[in-house]
Amino acid sequence: MIGTVTTRPTAWSTYSAWANRHRKWFFAAPAMIFVGLLIVVPLAWTVYLSLTDSQGSVRAESKFVGIANYLQVLGDTERFWPAVLRTFTFTGGAVATEMVLGMGIALLLWRPFKGEKWVRVAILLPLVATPVAVGMMWRLIFDPNIGFANQLLSWFGIPAQPWLSGQTTALPTLIFVDVWQWTPMVVLILLAGLTSLSEEPDEAARVDGANAWQRFRYVTLPLLRSTVVVAIVLRGIDALKTFDILYSTKGKGGGSFHEVETLNVYAFGLSFDYNDYGISSTVLILFFLLIIVLMWMVTHRRKGDES
Amino acid sequence: MTAAVTAQAVPEPTTRRRRRKSRAYPIFRVVVLTTTVLLFIAPLMWMLVASFKTNVDIYDSSKTFVFTPTMDNYSNVLGRNNYFDFIFNSFWVALWSTVFSLILGVPAAYAMSRFSMNRSAMVVLMARIIPGVSLLVPWYFIFANMRLVGGFAVLILSHMFVALPLIVYIMMSFFDSLPTELEDAAQVDGLTPIGAFLRISLPLSVPGLATAGILSFIFSWNNFMFALVLAGASTKTLPVAIFNFVSYASIDWGGLMAASVVVTVPIMVIALFTQKYIVAGLTAGATKG
Numbered sequence: 001m002i003g004t005v006t007t008r009p010t011a012w013s014t015y016s017a018w019a020n021r022h023r024k025w026f027f028a029a030p031a032m033i034f035v036g037l038l039i040v041v042p043l044a045w046t047v048y049l050s051l052t053d054s055q056g057s058v059r060a061e062s063k064f065v066g067i068a069n070y071l072q073v074l075g076d077t078e079r080f081w082p083a084v085l086r087t088f089t090f091t092g093g094a095v096a097t098e099m100v101l102g103m104g105i106a107l108l109l110w111r112p113f114k115g116e117k118w119v120r121v122a123i124l125l126p127l128v129a130t131p132v133a134v135g136m137m138w139r140l141i142f143d144p145n146i147g148f149a150n151q152l153l154s155w156f157g158i159p160a161q162p163w164l165s166g167q168t169t170a171l172p173t174l175i176f177v178d179v180w181q182w183t184p185m186v187v188l189i190l191l192a193g194l195t196s197l198s199e200e201p202d203e204a205a206r207v208d209g210a211n212a213w214q215r216f217r218y219v220t221l222p223l224l225r226s227t228v229v230v231a232i233v234l235r236g237i238d239a240l241k242t243f244d245i246l247y248s249t250k251g252k253g254g255g256s257f258h259e260v261e262t263l264n265v266y267a268f269g270l271s272f273d274y275n276d277y278g279i280s281s282t283v284l285i286l287f288f289l290l291i292i293v294l295m296w297m298v299t300h301r302r303k304g305d306e307s
Numbered sequence: 308m309t310a311a312v313t314a315q316a317v318p319e320p321t322t323r324r325r326r327r328k329s330r331a332y333p334i335f336r337v338v339v340l341t342t343t344v345l346l347f348i349a350p351l352m353w354m355l356v357a358s359f360k361t362n363v364d365i366y367d368s369s370k371t372f373v374f375t376p377t378m379d380n381y382s383n384v385l386g387r388n389n390y391f392d393f394i395f396n397s398f399w400v401a402l403w404s405t406v407f408s409l410i411l412g413v414p415a416a417y418a419m420s421r422f423s424m425n426r427s428a429m430v431v432l433m434a435r436i437i438p439g440v441s442l443l444v445p446w447y448f449i450f451a452n453m454r455l456v457g458g459f460a461v462l463i464l465s466h467m468f469v470a471l472p473l474i475v476y477i478m479m480s481f482f483d484s485l486p487t488e489l490e491d492a493a494q495v496d497g498l499t500p501i502g503a504f505l506r507i508s509l510p511l512s513v514p515g516l517a518t519a520g521i522l523s524f525i526f527s528w529n530n531f532m533f534a535l536v537l538a539g540a541s542t543k544t545l546p547v548a549i550f551n552f553v554s555y556a557s558i559d560w561g562g563l564m565a566a567s568v569v570v571t572v573p574i575m576v577i578a579l580f581t582q583k584y585i586v587a588g589l590t591a592g593a594t595k596g
Contacts, residue, residue, distance in 0.1 A: 020499045024422045027504075031415035031471060035431050038468050042445035043437065049444070105343055108336050120586070121579060122344040125351060128578040128585065130529045132546040133567035136553070137354040140560055146366050148353060180350065185589060192590035230593045241438050244531045248550055267440045272536060277444055284441040291436055 050281035057275065069282040079258065079266060080283065084290075086171060086254075087262040091239040094178040098235060099228070101179065102186025107216070109187070110194050123184035131181070135248030138177045139164060164249055170259045177245055182238070186231050193227025194220070233298055240291055243268065263287040351571075358564035365560045380565035390569065392541070393548040397570075399459060400534075400544060401527035404466035405520055412471050413516065416478035417504060421487070428479060434472040442468065443536050450537070457539025465533040470523035473588075477522065480592040481515030482508070518588040521581050525574055545570040 019026045050069055054062035073080050109119060126134070141148050142163035150160040163173045201223065205215045221228075243264050246254060253269050254261025261269070263283060270280035357365055359376040384390050419428045446465065447456065455461040485508065493503040509516075531546040538547055549566050552559070578585055 016499065016501075020501050023500050023504075024418050024424070026501075027414035027418035028424060028427055031411040031431060031475065032427060034411055034467070035434060035471065038446075038464070039434055039437060039442065042442045045445040046441045105340075108340055113336070119340055119344055121582060122347050124578055124582060124585065125575055126347050127589070128525055128529075128574050129351070130531075130546055130549075130567075130570045130574065132529075132531050132549050133354075133571045136549060136563055136567045137350055139553075140357060140365075140564065141350060141353055146368070146560075148371070151368055151371060180347070184347070188586055189590050189593045192586075192593050227593055234593075237436055243439075244529075244546070248531070248553075251553075264438055264440060267438065268532070271440060271444050280444065281441070284438060287438055288436075288441060291438070295436065 046281045046284055049277050050285050052278050054277040054281075055275060062278070065278070069278050070286075073279060073282045073286065079261070082258070083261050083263050083266040086260065087240060087264075087287075087290075089171060090175055090178070090242065090260075090262055091236060093172070093175040094182070094239050094242075095232060095235050097175070097179045098183045098186045099232065101183050102190055102231070105183070105187045106190035106194055109191055123187055126181045127184045127188075129181065131244035132248045134177065134181055135245040138173075138180075138245075139249050142173060167255075167257050167259050170250065170255060174246060174249065174260055177249075178239065178242060181245075182235060186235060189231040189234070190224070190227060193224050197223055229298060233295055236298065237291065237295065240264075240294070263290075354564050354567055354571075357560065358568045360561055362559065362561050380561040381569075384562050384565045384569065390545075390548065390566070393543055393545045394569070396459075396538075396542050397528055397544040397546075400462045400466055400542075401524045403459075404463045404470050404527045405523040407463065408467045408470035408474050408523055409516065409520055411467075412474035412519070413478050413509075413512070414504070416475045417482050417508065419475070420479045420482035428475065431472050431475045434468055435476070439468075439532055443533070447536060456537060457542060459542055461537050462534060462542060462544070465537055466527040466530055468533075469526050469530060473523055473526060474519040477519040477588050477591045478512070478515055481512060481518070485511060485515075514584070514587075517581070518584040518591070521577065521584050522588040525577065525585075528570075528574055 049062075051064060051066060052062040053065045053069075054060070105123070109116065140146075144150060144160060144162050144165055147163070149163060153160060162169055164170050166173075197220065201219050202215055205219045210218070241264050242262065246260050246262060246265050247268070250260045252273050254265045258266075264287070267280050267283045267287060270276045270283060274280075358380055359378070360370070360374050361377055361379065364370045364374045415431070418424060419431075442465075446461070450456045450461045489507050489511070490500075490503040493507045494500060498506060529546065530544075531550070534544040534547045535550065538544060543551075545566075549563070549570060552563050552566060
């Protein structure tokens with residue numbers, strides 16, 4: 001650096017040079033520390049609580065009970081296992097329906113047409129609507145006495161249904177609500193995938209005489225696989241954790257017969273309605289493991305298929 | 308990453324492929340899409356219509372479509388129940404949780420994208436997977452000890468937990484698609500790496516920032532569970548206020564629907580004007596494979 005004027009390093013320039021040299025962590029660390037403090041610490045605490053009989057108040061004395069909570073929860077066929085089953089039913093039913101309907105709508109929207117903009121606006125509205133308000137809205141529509149759903153059925157001579165207030169109909173009705181709100185999300189993701197596909201494979205199959213279904217099944221769908229997996233993972237995670245529409249329509253404990261009590265609702269109730277922190281933490285840890293295993297299975301299968 | 312970007316890359320479909328299609332398909336498509344749109348819109352319309360009815364009219368099936376509109380529900384809700392406070396609370400929490408998450412998340416996303424810090428990214432994205440309930444008990448305890456429960460700070464912090472991973476996820480896929488040449492050129496011209504990020508990459512990222520910011524605002528506005536536990540009487544957000552509406556013995560349906568319209572309409576208006584960004588954000592990373 002001969003010929004240049006060397007300035008005495010100020011505190012600022014030293015700091016600036018240090019920040020630039022370590023910019024990778026200078027940039028990433030604040031967010032990582034924030035996430036660490038807000039997630040890792042509580043998660044570790046949850047693991048600890050799941051091994052104690054903490055109850056009533058977190059500040060109250062609690063005993064270390066080892067894996068007793070896990071044995072109790074895993075042996076609980078009254079609340080825990082039915083909640084697991086409901087979580088699977090809700091997630092499976094909702095995500096499968098959303099994928100099928102979403103794929104159909106995305107294929108219809110694929111090629112540009114007049115009025116496309118309006119359809120896109122219309123499908124965006126359920127997606128951004130506040131879930132609690134959505135729950136309340138459907139609660140009115142599905143009200144057995146004054147709701148529009150039964151009025152609609154009566155026009156076709158079909159007897160009134162209990163919908164949300166029925167012990168067996170509540171969960172399917174809520175699956176319907178979830179499908180109404182989140183199918184647009186699947187449509188948008190699949191549409192983004194479809195738009196990024198090149199035309200040639202489809203064109204080649206057409207020249208070879210493949211019909212519309214064959215082109216979809218053997219050309220478009222395999223090319224779209226990674227997008228489909230992304231849609232299933234994103235929707236799956238959110239559906240497993242669904243809370244707002246369940247709690248706002250059925251309230252505490254998922255209704256008087258726990259008819260829509262999924263794992264998330266169950267754990268919330270244990271924590272904040274019964275203050276049973278030990279058991280609640282155990283349920284949450286098991287729930288968390290379940291989500292991770294499911295997501296690993298979905299994404300791992302994809303990698304296995306590709307190689 | 309975005310629908311806009313991919314749309315440019317893909318040429319318009321050729322007219323050649325249309326030729327062989329039968330006439331039936333366009334008609335089928337219009338019918339099905341119209342039905343779909345109606346199914347998505349009708350319930351929202353129903354909510355809107357009910358918010359202009361008296362409770363007597365809501366209970367009267369002969370007045371399903373024909374009724375005398377009234378503004379009473381709105382004046383009741385907005386007048387008596389401190390709703391303007393709840394609207395402000397929701398707005399305030401959404402605003403600051405978005406701003407702080409952008410400040411923390413954007414540089415992090417940049418570093419994670421440029422240095423391929425996949426494992427670090429995984430840690431942040433874990434937040435999308437963890438059930439929120441498992442964080443609430445420890446948070447409640449910690450924040451209660453710090454005497455923060457019921458204040459805005461704890462609500463903003465908890466909503467950042469939703470916003471930050473979202474912003475990191477969206478901005479990572481944005482920075483992945485942003486070419487590095489301009490930054491490199493700026494560094495050759497004498498900018499420091501951080502200077503190049505601040506003066507070159509960041510201004511180029513405005514569409515990405517808008518996408519991440521708008522979505523984070525919407526998710527915070529719509530969030531229910533965290534505020535249900537952590538909000539105090541004076542910091543209650545709109546979704547919690549709506550939920551409390553039904554804890555009474557008989558439901559004031561008209562008022563409830565008016566309250567629901569009040570919470571959804573602002574977000575839908577935002578969505579209509581920023582449709583492009585919302586779609587880009589929701590589909591971020593979906594086509595990377």
